[in-house]
Amino acid sequence: MRMRMKFLKHVLAIASLSALTFATGCRAQSWPLWQAYQSKFLNSDGRVIDFNVQARTTSEGQSYALFFALVANDRPTFDKVLTWTQNNLAQGDLTAHLPAWEWGKAKNGQWQTIDPNPASDADLWISYTLIQAGRLWHDPHYTALGTMMAKRIAKEEVADLPGLGSMLLPGPTGFHPNATTWLLNPSYMPLPVVEGMAHADSSGPWASMAAAIPDLVKGASPAGFAMDWVSYSQANGFQPAVLPTAPKGTLPMGSYDAIRVYLWTGMTNPATPGAKLTLQALYGMAAYLKSHTLPPEKVNPQGKVLSTSAPVGFSAAVEPFLTALGDKGDLNTQQARLDAMVNPNTKLYGEPPAYYDQNLAMFGEGWQQHRFGFARDGDLWVKWKGR
Numbered sequence: 001m002r003m004r005m006k007f008l009k010h011v012l013a014i015a016s017l018s019a020l021t022f023a024t025g026c027r028a029q030s031w032p033l034w035q036a037y038q039s040k041f042l043n044s045d046g047r048v049i050d051f052n053v054q055a056r057t058t059s060e061g062q063s064y065a066l067f068f069a070l071v072a073n074d075r076p077t078f079d080k081v082l083t084w085t086q087n088n089l090a091q092g093d094l095t096a097h098l099p100a101w102e103w104g105k106a107k108n109g110q111w112q113t114i115d116p117n118p119a120s121d122a123d124l125w126i127s128y129t130l131i132q133a134g135r136l137w138h139d140p141h142y143t144a145l146g147t148m149m150a151k152r153i154a155k156e157e158v159a160d161l162p163g164l165g166s167m168l169l170p171g172p173t174g175f176h177p178n179a180t181t182w183l184l185n186p187s188y189m190p191l192p193v194v195e196g197m198a199h200a201d202s203s204g205p206w207a208s209m210a211a212a213i214p215d216l217v218k219g220a221s222p223a224g225f226a227m228d229w230v231s232y233s234q235a236n237g238f239q240p241a242v243l244p245t246a247p248k249g250t251l252p253m254g255s256y257d258a259i260r261v262y263l264w265t266g267m268t269n270p271a272t273p274g275a276k277l278t279l280q281a282l283y284g285m286a287a288y289l290k291s292h293t294l295p296p297e298k299v300n301p302q303g304k305v306l307s308t309s310a311p312v313g314f315s316a317a318v319e320p321f322l323t324a325l326g327d328k329g330d331l332n333t334q335q336a337r338l339d340a341m342v343n344p345n346t347k348l349y350g351e352p353p354a355y356y357d358q359n360l361a362m363f364g365e366g367w368q369q370h371r372f373g374f375a376r377d378g379d380l381w382v383k384w385k386g387r
Contacts, residue, residue: 028074029384033365036347037068037358038077046080047088050355056104056114059089059122064359066129071372073384075137085126089113095148098123098156101171117171120157121188124168127153128193131200132380150197154204163234165212166205168194174244181233183241186220187257189213190264195272196378214277217261223303224284225296226261227254240301253306254299256356259317262295263360266320267367271376279324289318289330294337312341312349313357316364323368338365 041061042048048061062085069078086092089099098118106112130146133139156172161182168189169175175183191213198206219238220230229252231241240252262285268275284303289295295314297307315334322331338361341349349361366372373381381387 029072029371031068031072031366031371032347033358033362034068034072034074037362040346040348040353041355041358042077042081044080046077046082046084048081048355052354052356054104056102057088058103059085059099059101059119059126061355061359062089062099063122063125063129064362066133067125068362068366070129070133070136070380071366071382073382078133082130094126094145095152098149098152098172099126117173118157120153120168120170121185123149123153123157124188124193124197128196128200132196136380136382136385147201150201150204150206154206158205158209160205160208161232161234164215164232166208167212167216167232168209177231177244180235181231183243184216184220184230184232185228185257186216186226186230187228187260187264189216190260191268191272191274191278192264192374192378194378195376196374196380199377199379210274214274214281217265217278218281220261221254221281221284222301223299224282224287225254225299225303226258226282226285227252227301228257252301255297258299259295259314259360262321263317263363266318266322266324267363267374268324269374269376270324272374272378279321282321285318285321286325286327289322289327293333295334311354311357312338313354313360316349316357316361319364320367335368 042065047057048065049055049057050061062081065081066078069081085099086094088103090097099122100113100116101119102115104111104114106114127146127149130142130149134143134146157169158166159169159182161167167182167184169182170185170188177183189209191210194206194210194213197204198210217226220227222240227240229241229243230238232238242250242252262282265278265282268278285295294308295310295318296305297310299305315337319331319334322334338349343351343353346353349357371383375381
């Protein structure tokens with residue numbers, strides 16, 4: 001433990017020193033949406049605040065902020081977000097603990113961890129972003145920390161599912177209800193990110209996982225619309241599902257989680273193995289957008305739209321998807337909606353601006369504006385570095 005903590009302190013010390021050196025070299029890229037997001041949602045300590053849910057912080061928000069800071073070449077913010085995440089969500093040591101999912105104000109009035117169970121999608125994004133930061137900023141300490149996280153994720157959150165392959169479970173506990181059944185969230189496994197992990201950590205389960213993602217997306221999209229949650233067993237294959245903790249009467253659907261499946265699929269390099277198959281699996285959404293102005297908010301497993309009131313972030317999320325399909329007309333429709341919903345005062349989308357909408361917008365719009373992209377092997381390309 002003592003050696004691990006010494007290593008950790010060394011990583012942070014070098015990172016801070018490198019940040020000072022870096023500030024005299026390449027400057028952060030101007031990105032108005034990222035800068036507006038920081039003003040509203042990121043405090044001076046490096047904590048992302050979701051004001052829609054009792055000013056909480058999640059590992060998801062921290063992971064996305066790390067990624068966007070790297071895309072913007074904003075290393076001081078990157079280090080602040082990393083330090084806060086490590087100190088408050090990972091008990092001070094990301095090499096020993098995956099970050100807790102939720103942090104906020106407890107019933108006793110104390111600000112602390114609310115839900116200690118990690119969320120694997122955030123863990124994956126943090127690990128991937130650290131590895132890419134090490135490569136792009138030429139800092140092996142980020143690479144080492146990201147690689148150590150990758151190995152812990154593989155140990156604690158990955159399972160080999162019979163007849164399918166390696167899959168990222170949503171967290172270490174609560175997603176394997178019986179010996180033959182697993183619960184999966186298809187939005188937790190972006191193909192380019194998993195492919196990038198396979199490239200960086202060839203000894204891990206990532207290549208097997210990447211190879212299985214097209215089957216996952218197809219199985220989780222029974223009518224061509226991705227579902228938020230599915231169960232899997234070798235006997236029954238994929239079945240639309242809900243979490244055991246969901247309120248009584250909750251039915252399976254594709255909504256706020258599943259919208260990211262279209263986003264990740266659209267951002268995938270078309271030369272990446274499996275990219276075409278995942279795109280084809282989402283035929284329901286592709287057809288729907290040809291005859292409707294906005295993406296649906298909620299869809300059931302049979303493809304019936306339950307709600308058409310999609311928030312503005314959904315339009316940003318389908319932009320890369322429509323680009324991948326070559327559907328310029330419907331892409332222009334979504335872009336027009338986004339342009340119309342920018343608040344001239346805050347420079348954010350919607351009024352009031354919602355945390356999740358802005359994150360979907362930074363992914364979708366950032367990719368559309370060529371601020372970042374993914375190579376065939378999943379390595380991150382950023383505008384400030386060049387291809």
